[in-house]
Amino acid sequence: MSVLEEAAPRSSKTKKRTYKSAEARRQQILECALEAFSERGYHATSIGDICERARIGRATLYQYFTDKRDVLVALLEGIYSKVVTAVEHRQRLTLDRPPKGKPAREHSIEFMRARFVAFLTLVFEDEATTRLILRAARGADGVVDELLGRLDAVVIESIEQELRLAIQAGIVRELDVPFVARFFVGGLEKVVLRAIDEERPLDIQQIAEQAALLEGIGILTAT
Amino acid sequence: MSVLEEAAPRSSKTKKRTYKSAEARRQQILECALEAFSERGYHATSIGDICERARIGRATLYQYFTDKRDVLVALLEGIYSKVVTAVEHRQRLTLDRPPKGKPAREHSIEFMRARFVAFLTLVFEDEATTRLILRAARGADGVVDELLGRLDAVVIESIEQELRLAIQAGIVRELDVPFVARFFVGGLEKVVLRAIDEERPLDIQQIAEQAALLEGIGILTAT
Amino acid sequence: MSVLEEAAPRSSKTKKRTYKSAEARRQQILECALEAFSERGYHATSIGDICERARIGRATLYQYFTDKRDVLVALLEGIYSKVVTAVEHRQRLTLDRPPKGKPAREHSIEFMRARFVAFLTLVFEDEATTRLILRAARGADGVVDELLGRLDAVVIESIEQELRLAIQAGIVRELDVPFVARFFVGGLEKVVLRAIDEERPLDIQQIAEQAALLEGIGILTAT
Amino acid sequence: MSVLEEAAPRSSKTKKRTYKSAEARRQQILECALEAFSERGYHATSIGDICERARIGRATLYQYFTDKRDVLVALLEGIYSKVVTAVEHRQRLTLDRPPKGKPAREHSIEFMRARFVAFLTLVFEDEATTRLILRAARGADGVVDELLGRLDAVVIESIEQELRLAIQAGIVRELDVPFVARFFVGGLEKVVLRAIDEERPLDIQQIAEQAALLEGIGILTAT
DNA sequence: CATGAATGAGCTTTCATTCAT
DNA sequence: CATGAATGAAAGCTCATTCAT
Numbered sequence A, B, C, D: 001m002s003v004l005e006e007a008a009p010r011s012s013k014t015k016k017r018t019y020k021s022a023e024a025r026r027q028q029i030l031e032c033a034l035e036a037f038s039e040r041g042y043h044a045t046s047i048g049d050i051c052e053r054a055r056i057g058r059a060t061l062y063q064y065f066t067d068k069r070d071v072l073v074a075l076l077e078g079i080y081s082k083v084v085t086a087v088e089h090r091q092r093l094t095l096d097r098p099p100k101g102k103p104a105r106e107h108s109i110e111f112m113r114a115r116f117v118a119f120l121t122l123v124f125e126d127e128a129t130t131r132l133i134l135r136a137a138r139g140a141d142g143v144v145d146e147l148l149g150r151l152d153a154v155v156i157e158s159i160e161q162e163l164r165l166a167i168q169a170g171i172v173r174e175l176d177v178p179f180v181a182r183f184f185v186g187g188l189e190k191v192v193l194r195a196i197d198e199e200r201p202l203d204i205q206q207i208a209e210q211a212a213l214l215e216g217i218g219i220l221t222a223t
Numbered sequence E: 001c002a003t004g005a006a007t008g009a010g011c012t013t014t015c016a017t018t019c020a021t
Numbered sequence F: 001c002a003t004g005a006a007t008g009a010a011a012g013c014t015c016a017t018t019c020a021t
Helices: A002-007 A022-040 A047-054 A068-089 A104-123 A127-136 A142-168 A177-197 A204-217 B002-007 B022-040 B047-053 B058-064 B068-089 B104-123 B127-136 B142-168 B177-197 B205-219 C002-007 C024-038 C047-054 C058-064 C068-089 C105-121 C129-136 C140-170 C176-197 C204-218 D001-006 D022-040 D047-054 D070-088 D103-121 D126-134 D142-168 D178-199 D204-217
Strands: none
Touching: A022 A047, A022 A068, A022 A127, A068 A127, A068 A142, A104 A177, A104 A204, A104 D204, A127 A177, A127 D126, A142 A177, A177 A204, A177 B177, A204 B177, A204 B205, B022 B047, B022 B058, B022 B068, B022 B127, B047 B058, B058 D204, B068 B104, B068 B127, B068 B142, B104 B177, B104 B205, B127 B177, B142 B177, B177 B205, C024 C047, C024 C058, C024 C068, C024 C129, C047 C058, C068 C105, C068 C129, C068 C140, C105 C140, C105 C176, C105 C204, C105 D001, C129 C176, C140 C176, C176 C204, C176 D178, C176 D204, C204 D178, C204 D204, D022 D047, D022 D070, D022 D126, D070 D103, D070 D126, D070 D142, D103 D142, D103 D178, D103 D204, D126 D178, D142 D178, D178 D204
């Protein structure tokens, strides 16, 4: 906030209206709301907080959104559709033959790692969004929870699909696909949350690598 | 609530005081608060909601708690200390030799299963508590989040310890212990949440069994 | 209040918003608060009382003042600065030579009278303000008491100054200036309070005259 | 408070009931109330404050007083009747002839001084009582204000009487007795208040001396 | 005589939201 | 397009006071 204030030093009572096209304004509000929600949580964020960041009057927000919740819903819908699009357009799952000399197992794990990277990149693209999904929006509202549920579902289903293909390909053993997919997502979320909570940058590569190994071969020593 | 009201149909405005010892009342309030929070979430629950359930005046609650937050904190502290106690007193980790005829691997997985059961039983004993920890209390407040963080830490550390022992015992391979422990917890939570959200009873046995297999040997087909 | 309501008879629940500029509204609230405080005392006055008088919603008041106390403080600060200004700009103390034929003593008393009139006019301009300062605001709050103390100090210091000048001019004898100034203010306040308490109009002229005589020559018979 | 707590170090949960005769208990409560009211003011003092000081449960107070206000009223009635008694029994006003060699004027002033001492001693006996009368009880309540008014009246009337006698005796000139009496009281109160507010001990002798001189001969230089 | 426990009544305060410009 | 001003509705909270023991 101090940064913002420095950026726009207002002489005592400067109230400069700014004008933007409807679409631009809407977008700007969403950005500010994302920031605010992710920093302080949905409940702790007031309409005023958002409007201050956007440098608009509180009433202005209501020309674009019916509701405080509506802002959050719009935000989540944006994320949702981005994820859906990404899932639909993602690379076909293709597992090439392992190059000679490299054991199949290692090759598979390398493949898993790549998939995990894809997943993490998709869902946890930027920190604010991650925070919003994993923390800020929780418990906001029934409708919101439902949306989060749908987002979860899309992501999990996408993993399920990959798992099924991999089973068909004989790379992955027979298993309870929904269970495993969900477990993966939960595990990754928890690991990601640690970084978030400790305000460390996400090291997607490292996480993916460790997760691939863990989920690829398990924790038991080879007999 | 409707049930309770039917159970005690009172003509219009009967207000009979009930008396309890301080400790009993405090406990009762905590129980009602747990119910309320877990059903509707922390924010959506008002002091009035809790007091209605407890059939007490709102002021009464304030004789036992300074704050709405204080109620939640008390609740979580109760859970926390219960978990800490349980962790400290839990069975020593002892892995007997596998009985003849049974492969070592299977024996280990069976062992893991038992550990998962212990974990799930401990943390997700009753549904209301689970809901509270995983959903209702999230984003309530800085202090609360910190408490939840500590709870998380205790649980994860306990798993880390078991992992380390198992590695020493040669049962589990060398791995990034904190990562794996956290991943486990996240995965289990997510799976548990599904049951919670769909309002199904938790089948701890089944979850533990699947998790043990998954995390024991991974998903890849044996080469 | 009844007058106002009769003046604007509205069928049951007419709630028309009225709009004012921020400054005007603020001022209006202060006026209503002054009325209310002075009539019923600070503690007995609720935010609701003030808002009813101002015909505004309770929340509106909070857009202009952070607090009930803040309203009182604003009121007192207004009075304070008015008094300070008045004290600074007041007539130079000039005592002309006594006209021939008129004894010096009488002339001095006449002068004192004029000063008392000035003082009383300044501080007890309107009844509501007087009530506020002398009764309503007492014991409201530490901050408020401090403000009242400052107000007192300004007034007393102003009298002290005049006394010192008069001593230099040889009109007033050597005396304990702070004591006398304070005694004057106390005496006048007490006398003014009687009028206030009995809800009689203040007769400033008469009070000033009597005070001038009393404090000019004392009560003892001339030897 | 810290002093009290040290005086009665209670081992964790010692709740020792103390028993007293009704009269003793009543008296004790009044003492504690006086302390509390005078320190923090009537409104800022809660029933709990008083009971804590008296080391009794809150409900106990209600066996002796119907009301919070009732406590204050009892307190003031005590003071009132003490003052009335004192006024009635006070020394007859006797002004001896001035000893030879001492001018009459000086003798009169010395007499006035003595009267002021009597007055100050009577009314401002102990600090707590003074505080209560001059500060703490103000604005508490209509009934209370009335009582304070009566107290005021008694005191002022007593002074009026003395003034009248002195006028008859030819010591004091003809003047508006009620005005002067009230002015005296006001002046003295204000001067006493300074000491109170600055938490300095009252120097009754000095105040009386200065007041006697001031009100005896006035401020003007002798012609 | 004493009090722990319970509470009604009422107040301040906060926000999301609306209205009129 | 933008917003200052206004507000309802509801929450949290406090305190003097009362009941049952």
